[in-house]
Structure formats: C-alpha cells, structure tokens
Amino acid sequence: MMPELGRYAFSVLGSWGSSIGLVLMITLISIYRAKASKAALEALEKNRKGK
Amino acid sequence: MRLSGRVLPYVSVIAVVLLAVGLIWGFFFTPDDFRQGASVKIIYVHVPLAFLAINIYFMMFVTSLIWLIRRHHVSALAAKAAAPIGAVFTLAALISGALWGSTTWGTYWQWDPTLTSFLIMFIFYIGYSALWGAVDEPDKAADLTSILCLIGSVFAVLSRYAVNFWSQGIHQGASLSLDKEENVSDVFWLPLVTVMAGVFFLFLTLLLIRTRTEIRNRRITALQAREIS
Numbered sequence: 001m002m003p004e005l006g007r008y009a010f011s012v013l014g015s016w017g018s019s020i021g022l023v024l025m026i027t028l029i030s031i032y033r034a035k036a037s038k039a040a041l042e043a044l045e046k047n048r049k050g051k
Numbered sequence: 052m053r054l055s056g057r058v059l060p061y062v063s064v065i066a067v068v069l070l071a072v073g074l075i076w077g078f079f080f081t082p083d084d085f086r087q088g089a090s091v092k093i094i095y096v097h098v099p100l101a102f103l104a105i106n107i108y109f110m111m112f113v114t115s116l117i118w119l120i121r122r123h124h125v126s127a128l129a130a131k132a133a134a135p136i137g138a139v140f141t142l143a144a145l146i147s148g149a150l151w152g153s154t155t156w157g158t159y160w161q162w163d164p165t166l167t168s169f170l171i172m173f174i175f176y177i178g179y180s181a182l183w184g185a186v187d188e189p190d191k192a193a194d195l196t197s198i199l200c201l202i203g204s205v206f207a208v209l210s211r212y213a214v215n216f217w218s219q220g221i222h223q224g225a226s227l228s229l230d231k232e233e234n235v236s237d238v239f240w241l242p243l244v245t246v247m248a249g250v251f252f253l254f255l256t257l258l259l260i261r262t263r264t265e266i267r268n269r270r271i272t273a274l275q276a277r278e279i280s
C-alpha cells in the first residue's frame with residue numbers, strides 16, 4: 001500500500017508532515033479560540049441579564 | 052453571523068471530503084514522475100498551499116481597500132482573521148518548497164525572484180498580524196494594517212507572476228495554467244485540483260470561524276467597556 005519513496009522519502013514525508021502539521025495547528029487553534037470567545041460572550045451576556 | 056453559522060458546517064464537510072480524497076489519491080494512487088521520481092508527490096501539498104497563500108493576500112488586499120474606502124468593520128476583521136491562515140500556508144509552502152528544492156535543485160534555498168518575493172510576503176503576513184496586536188485602538192489598527200497590506204501586495208503579485216515572466220530564476224514555471232498544453236499531466240492534475248479545491252474550502256472554513264471569533268471579541272470588548280462606564 002505504501003508507495004516506494006526511495007531516496008526521496010525524507011523530502012516527501014517531511015513536506016507532507018510539516019504541511020499537514022501546520023494546517024492542523026492553525027485549525028485547532030482557531031476552533032479553540034472560537035469556543036473560548038463564545039463561552040466568554042455567553043457568560044458576559046448572562047451576567048448582564050442577571051443584573 | 053446567522054448566515055455564516057448556517058454555511059459553516061457545509062463548507063467544512065466539503066473541505067474534509069475534498070482534502071481526504073485528493074490527498075489519498077495523490078499520495079497512494081499516482082505514479083512517479085519520469086524525471087523527479089517520487090518527489091513529485093510534494094506537488095500535492097506545495098502547490099495548493101502556495102496558490103492559496105498568494106490568493107489569501109489578494110483577498111486581504113480587497114478587504115483592506117473596502118475598509119479604507121467604506122469603513123466596513125467586518126471587512127477589516129476578515130482581513131485580520133485571514134492573516135494568520137495566510138502566514139501558516141506560506142510557511143508550509145516555504146518548508147515543502149525547500150524540501151522539494153533539495154531533491155530537484157540540490158539546494159534548500161536560493162535568492163531566486165519567486166522564492167525571495169514569497170519570503171517577503173511571509174514577513175508581511177507576520178508584520179501585519181503583529182501590527183494588529185501592537186495598536187490598541189481598533190480603527191487606527193485597521194487603518195495602519197490596511198496600508199501595510201496594500202504595500203505588501205506588490206510582493207504577492209511578484210510571487211504570483213514571477214514564475215511566468217522572471218525566467219532567470221531556478222523556480223520552474225506555473226504547474227497549472229488555463230492553457231492545457233502548459234499544465235502538468237492529467238494523472239497529476241486531477242488529484243492536484245481536488246486538493247486545491249479542498250484547501251480553498253478549508254480556508255473558507257477557517258476564515259468563517261476566525262471572523263466570527265473576531266466579531267465576538269469586538270462585542271466582548273464593547274460590553275466590558277459599557278460596564279466600566
């Protein structure tokens with residue numbers, strides 16, 4: 001199943017690994033920040049309504 | 052916010068499906084190139100990320116112009132939200148390009164016009180985000196970053212077109228073209244276009260998520276300011 005990369009294994013796997021890793025990183029950070037800001041806004045609005 | 056919330060699940064599912072199909076197809080089911088061997092598989096990550104990195108800058112150019120002309124707040128926030136995505140795509144394209152260059156050119160880096168303008172574009176992305184963080188007053192930050200974005204767009208244009216007109220560099224011509232004769236072979240082209248579409252939808256997903264976060268953060272700041280006063 002795994003293609004024969006031969007002497008190009010380091011460059012091919014390095015390119016794919018670094019690219020997928022960086023894209024995953026920005027995706028997870030974006031989702032985490034979105035959840036945090038949503039929770040903060042909801043808490044703030046709840047607080048205001050309670051006053 | 053309501054429309055973007057409704058669109059977001061569809062866009063993200065399309066991104067995941069296209070990326071999964073394109074990347075699996077490209078990595079496992081395409082042949083080696085007769086000249087580049089298995090290193091041609093780098094095309095499926097390098098070209099889509101580099102293509103989007105440049106076009107995200109163009110999108111920021113347009114939204115910055117809209118901010119400067121119409122003072123539309125969401126356009127400034129969309130540009131702010133897009134910058135880190137563009138910076139990450141540019142960095143990934145630089146790393147994958149360097150690794151590809153090491154096998155095809157025998158060097159990780161050369162001060163070739165395309166590579167250099169792409170690196171400068173990356174520095175503009177970093178500078179743009181840093182400037183947003185450095186200025187407290189949001190409208191002033193949007194003004195300054197928009198001007199910086201307009202200046203940096205010169206390097207985005209150079210990165211985009213240098214592969215076509217700057218023949219003295221070591222970077223090869225564009226892999227994709229409207230002229231079918233200049234395109235890579237169909238066996239590489241089809242999975243490549245699938246990954247490109249996937250990366251485009253991934254960008255849209257991230258842009259929607261991050262812009263919505265920026266709008267929420269604005270609202271939080273406004274509410275907090277109102278409570279203090």
